[in-house]
Amino acid sequence: MKSEGDRLLESLAALANPHRLRIIEALQTNGRTYVSQLAREIGISRPLLHLHLRKLEDAGLVTSRLELSDEGKALNFYEVLPFDIALTPTSVADAAQSLSPPSKTSEA
Template identity: 65%
Template sequence: MDAVPPNGDRLLHMLGALANPHRLRIVAALASRRNYVSQLARDLGISRPLLHMHLQRLESAGLVSGVLEVSADGKAMKYFEVAPFTVALTPTTVAEAASTLTPDPPEAKD
């Protein structure tokens, strides 16, 4: 099954979310298995607040998803996993995405 090319605004959002080394490492770490925030922060060697910021950006772009679970001892833990996504960048897909951009999208202001 071929992936449906994202519209221009969605493509910018996805690429913007991936345009950071921490976020690339987060996606890479979650590619093999889901993980909870504290363990993921330890594995990546970054603070939980910084990790949360990056996870929020990835989640808003639809690249990861999180779910809050309660452990057997009653501790709330938020688990994240990679959401299924495919981004195929070819001149044609970029042209198709560009034709669907909204005027002056928010990412263009960054």
């Protein structure tokens, strides 16, 4: 089971990258897109985008759904999920209390 602190940490790590901020921007502004198209829009390689998208999806900030286009091609569409994270000294301190210990034998 993942604690609130661990989930906050994962979300922060997912957002703390310029490419991933731009990915959110592109999906939020232009709406849902598939991977190759998004790679062209942002201007990065597709394998690299794939890595960033996985990080965002693992953190629960975006979702993907495989769809078939009219021509029968399988396109993987991504869209932003409606997250809402408030960062204040109090909320951070509160979440930090439930962080997993740094020991080696603790992660689930």
